[in-house]
Amino acid sequence: MKVCRSIGEIKSFVRSAKSSGNTIGLVPTMGYFHQGHLSLMRLARQECQIVVVSLFVNPTQFGPGEDLLDYPRDFERDIDMASQEGVDIIFAPEPGEMYPSGYQTYIEVGEITTPLCGRSRPGHFRGVATIVNKLLNLVEPDRAYFGQKDAQQVMVIKQMVRDLNMNVKIVNAPIVREDDGLAMSSRNVYLSTAERKAATILSRSLQGAEQAVNNGETDALTLRKQITEKIGSESLADVDYVEILSIPDLEPIQVLNGQVLIALAVRFGKTRLIDNAIVEV
């Protein structure tokens, strides 16, 4: 597996791969790999001839007071893990390579970025859309892979790709969970032992909601109240949002109908975790 740091190197790698007629899969990541990342690499490995993983803790998607500086990093471990998944090349640029002096262009995606994490983290999706746009332009992949845990992120990127007529298929893969149900996240490492235990309330409350829907509940307000109360029963949990929205437009709904996203963000101490479920009525 190659590791490259510069735009020149990745471009030259891509040019050579494409001129040999290879298909390319891109897995954009911020590193500190867990099984969720690895599941994306495996899927890319199955579907594409060349697998590129980008590893870049993207400063423009962090707001003031967020965890940019604390974001967990372990480059050597990441390299080992990606290598074992048969990744062909890791592109791990420094911030100044992606955002050189004078940098001033950003992608703004509209309505779909206004609820959920877009509301809690102003500017977050501007940063996400911009860095993904840049990576797609640099790597020119046939397919790019994203985890369903960041449900809104996947939808924002699909919207951007559709709107800007970008030549790539966006693939999303299911959430990978710990044995006790906690969605895998690089940020789980921030949790204290007590918080780690408390955090299982997220997947449990989503499971409860799925069960309620299976039992015929279609009132969004009732479901939302059930979830919020269940999370509220966990004293370490501090709800940021619990939302039930239409797919793919992410608009508020009163009665569940068709595909619906149940999404939540909850703080445990300083750590903000997200999780979600898609239900179909």
Add this chain to the structure above:
Amino acid sequence: MKVCRSIGEIKSFVRSAKSSGNTIGLVPTMGYFHQGHLSLMRLARQECQIVVVSLFVNPTQFGPGEDLLDYPRDFERDIDMASQEGVDIIFAPEPGEMYPSGYQTYIEVGEITTPLCGRSRPGHFRGVATIVNKLLNLVEPDRAYFGQKDAQQVMVIKQMVRDLNMNVKIVNAPIVREDDGLAMSSRNVYLSTAERKAATILSRSLQGAEQAVNNGETDALTLRKQITEKIGSESLADVDYVEILSIPDLEPIQVLNGQVLIALAVRFGKTRLIDNAIVEV
């Protein structure tokens, strides 16, 4: 020469052209061709194996109260003229093809869009950057061609391409002028006979400034005053801006040094014209 209206058609044309190993040149236009457009097509014809001309009066780059609905159009004449230049395909989509229902993604380029036309036409460069980004993604050209008359536009697009790591070379070609010096523009057709005659003050005032610079004038304020006064001597002219800015950052300067852009926008009746000169000190 082919004419196509849909994204599906142009994509399929591009895929086929690229799979045969051809280089592609794109000339993005709003139609109503004049010699300026044709000079870009000729350059593309010389430099690329396949020449694509897009013809789309882009609604997102017009502000409220601007001339979107009045913008001059003559599709049949345009087709004839492009065909005579050896263009391979014209892509002329309807607005709904480029901005379908639910469209919501825009490219924002920063500081470089704040002076000049960016100040007079809020949102203009957001629309320009967005449509050019879409066309570059659709046509995947090796080179894209822009006229130097829209000096700030060229610089905004170069900035976007650099910032977003887009895989294309932006080529700009010199302003083409009428015999009396008026810069060719589709909007010249709006001018009354008297306004048309008065409008030559633009190129004459720029020539005067170039002469002053050649004679050693390096004070930006003095030059700006000379140009503004010269234009002011023409009673039909109403100055929007006269600016002297650094290249490529478009920052205000006091003393001319290196490459400098002298840019102006002036109204004649309802018609707003722009012109510019680059001088080197």
